[in-house]
Amino acid sequence: MDLLIQALVQGVLVGSTYAVIALGMGLIFSVSGIINFAHGDLIVIAMFMCLSAFTALKVDPYLALAVTVPAMVVLAAALYRFLLRRMIGRPFLITVQLTLGLSFMIQSLLLMFYGGEPQRVPSLIEAQIWLVGDIVFEGKLVVAFAVSVVLSVLLFWMLNYTDFGRSVRAIRQNAKAAALMGINVERARLKTFMLGIGVLALAGSLLVPGMSIQPTAGLHLTVITLLAVVLGGMSNFAGILIGGIVIGIAEAFGSIYVSGTLGLIFPYLIFVAILLFRPAGILGRSQ
Amino acid sequence: MTVNPFRKPWIWLFCAVAATLPFWLPSYFLHVATVTMIMVALASAWNIPAGIGGLLSMGQSIFVTCGGILASALLVKLGINLWLGAIATAVLAAVIGATMAWFDNRFRLGHLSFALITLAFAEINQLVTFGTDFVGGASGVYLPKDTGDFLQFQFGGSTTYYLVSLALAMLLVALNVAILRSRLGYYLRAIRDNDRAAQAAGVPVLQNNMFAMALSGATTSLIGTFYARYLTFADPNLLASTSLTIYIILAATVGGLGTALGPLVGAVLLVPVGELLSAELGAVLPGLQRFIYGAVVVVVVLCAPSGIVATLSSWMRRRNVAPDPGPTHEDDASAGSGSERQRASV
Numbered sequence: 315m316d317l318l319i320q321a322l323v324q325g326v327l328v329g330s331t332y333a334v335i336a337l338g339m340g341l342i343f344s345v346s347g348i349i350n351f352a353h354g355d356l357i358v359i360a361m362f363m364c365l366s367a368f369t370a371l372k373v374d375p376y377l378a379l380a381v382t383v384p385a386m387v388v389l390a391a392a393l394y395r396f397l398l399r400r401m402i403g404r405p406f407l408i409t410v411q412l413t414l415g416l417s418f419m420i421q422s423l424l425l426m427f428y429g430g431e432p433q434r435v436p437s438l439i440e441a442q443i444w445l446v447g448d449i450v451f452e453g454k455l456v457v458a459f460a461v462s463v464v465l466s467v468l469l470f471w472m473l474n475y476t477d478f479g480r481s482v483r484a485i486r487q488n489a490k491a492a493a494l495m496g497i498n499v500e501r502a503r504l505k506t507f508m509l510g511i512g513v514l515a516l517a518g519s520l521l522v523p524g525m526s527i528q529p530t531a532g533l534h535l536t537v538i539t540l541l542a543v544v545l546g547g548m549s550n551f552a553g554i555l556i557g558g559i560v561i562g563i564a565e566a567f568g569s570i571y572v573s574g575t576l577g578l579i580f581p582y583l584i585f586v587a588i589l590l591f592r593p594a595g596i597l598g599r600s601q
Numbered sequence: 602m603t604v605n606p607f608r609k610p611w612i613w614l615f616c617a618v619a620a621t622l623p624f625w626l627p628s629y630f631l632h633v634a635t636v637t638m639i640m641v642a643l644a645s646a647w648n649i650p651a652g653i654g655g656l657l658s659m660g661q662s663i664f665v666t667c668g669g670i671l672a673s674a675l676l677v678k679l680g681i682n683l684w685l686g687a688i689a690t691a692v693l694a695a696v697i698g699a700t701m702a703w704f705d706n707r708f709r710l711g712h713l714s715f716a717l718i719t720l721a722f723a724e725i726n727q728l729v730t731f732g733t734d735f736v737g738g739a740s741g742v743y744l745p746k747d748t749g750d751f752l753q754f755q756f757g758g759s760t761t762y763y764l765v766s767l768a769l770a771m772l773l774v775a776l777n778v779a780i781l782r783s784r785l786g787y788y789l790r791a792i793r794d795n796d797r798a799a800q801a802a803g804v805p806v807l808q809n810n811m812f813a814m815a816l817s818g819a820t821t822s823l824i825g826t827f828y829a830r831y832l833t834f835a836d837p838n839l840l841a842s843t844s845l846t847i848y849i850i851l852a853a854t855v856g857g858l859g860t861a862l863g864p865l866v867g868a869v870l871l872v873p874v875g876e877l878l879s880a881e882l883g884a885v886l887p888g889l890q891r892f893i894y895g896a897v898v899v900v901v902v903l904c905a906p907s908g909i910v911a912t913l914s915s916w917m918r919r920r921n922v923a924p925d926p927g928p929t930h931e932d933d934a935s936a937g938s939g940s941e942r943q944r945a946s947v
Contacts, residue, residue: 349713400903406713407657411854412902414847418895422888430887533843537724544717575732579725586721593707
């Protein structure tokens with residue numbers, strides 16, 4: 315029983331961060347139709363920025379946020395302006411091709427600067443644990459969970475109660491109609507892109523303490539994010555949050571209950587199984 | 602009607618020149634040429650479901666793993682003849698491919714779902730391969746020394762390997778041409794451009810998708826066996842990794858998706874550049890090959906989004922030169938408007 319609760323706790327804590335990353339991708343997808351296969355590589359860039367901040371100035375990843383988030387937002391704006399903006403309304407495959415090319419470029423640039431060896435970014439609270447009964451709460455995961463919950467609440471508040479949020483939802487429904495209603499679609503897309511990548515930079519700092527990072531880790535993170543987004547039903551924001559947590563729980567159950575390889579593939583099996591029964595996503599309506 | 606590139610003299614010229622390479626090319630460059638031809642074959646096999654049929658498979662590494670790693674393991678661990686292993690794993694790959702197409706049919710997410718499902722399967726494949734001792738885990742399987750025994754799937758020296766790879770590549774290109782000109786090709790293109798309309802018009806969508814994936818799986822698996830035999834080492838870091846799939850996708854799309862010659866052109870342009878650069882500068886700048894690859898792809902997407910072949914042929918048509926091979930292809934719903942635009946510009 316304790317083991318079960320432990321797995322659930324672990325899964326929810328990790329999954330909340332996946333959920334926030336996936337929410338960023340879902341927001342971008344719903345206003346622009348772009349699926350970014352370099353999403354995970356952008357997280358890895360943020361993580362390596364944390365590494366540089368630590369090796370150069372001994373700055374904790376949580377403090378490095380002050381640099382990584384603005385830097386990633388600027389990078390996002392540049393990426394959108396010069397590359398991804400041209401992909402809107404184009405065939406899906408062109409976007410996949412461009413972002414895969416981008417992913418290759420990011421991975422190899424990181425490899426040139428940092429080398430291929432796995433590296434770790436230490437943090438003050440990396441080894442901190444709290445015990446509640448027999449259940450272990452890792453400090454870094456609790457911080458990640460708390461920040462992710464606050465972030466999702468803020469994002470949902472923004473989507474529901476601000477002009478920007480309303481314009482995002484309008485564009486998601488119908489970009490042409492939104493433009494006719496006087497919404498500056500282009501500007502909203504740029505802002506959404508910056509927001510999504512900013513959130514991702516923040517999530518990078520949350521995930522990085524104690525994790526070993528490699529230039530090629532991006533693809534796996536992209537896949538995890540995509541699984542959450544698809545489980546959620548692509549542009550159903552509440553669904554995406556649940557999707558992220560489901561993937562987190564599946565990962566935790568896989569690593570705690572199932573030994574070896576099968577444990578690692580558990581999230582994918584869960585993904586396929588859920589989609590077999592809910593083809594349009596967890597909260598989606600089947601056609 | 603699709604133009605048959607094999608009716609053009611220059612493709613035979615290309616084959617003839619390519620066939621003479623072993624007689625004057627230094628051995629290292631011959632290796633690059635062999636790898637290039639293997640990539641042409643792999644990209645052409647991917648082009649069948651993805652370019653012609655619109656099924657963006659990101660699971661090609663699964664098929665390569667079947668033919669490359671599993672068949673090698675069957676030979677080394679159980680002593681099963683590599684020809685037999687190659688055929689058995691090709692059948693397995695065909696079944697896996699058809700199964701993925703069947704899975705996709707259940708989902709309602711359009712073109713995206715197939716990419717994601719195959720990607721999920723590819724990740725599973727990578728984890729399973731690295732975690733299974735029978736196929737050598739992360740350290741792979743070393744094949745026995747090549748003694749030139751054809752009955753053991755051995756082809757002797759590098760010249761023969763190169764010629765076989767050239768033949769494989771040309772066979773796959775020819776297969777693409779044949780499919781583009783056949784009923785299957787028209788069905789697949791109808792499904793790619795609008796699957797609901799195709800279904801309504803009586804095209805059996807699921808069967809065609811499953812068949813295209815099975816065909817791609819079987820051929821990719823066979824190429825995988827050949828690749829592993831050529832390298833005498835079934836390396837999971839190469840053969841089972843999703844990066845291999847990305848290389849395949851990028852080579853095919855740079856050349857031109859859905860055209861018979863696109864994968865050939867793309868791979869012939871990209872692979873040698875990448876290989877030679879990494880050989881020259883790999884020690885100094887280890888990521889350079891991938892970087893160049895990625896950069897070329899980004900530039901091509903921005904400047905010639907329908908691929909080099911389609912862009913060149915429409916450019917030549919505009920200059921009133923005899924048209925080049927292959928249909929101009931733009932994916933999805935824009936295919937109609939794309940060809941209209943082209944017609945208008947002629």
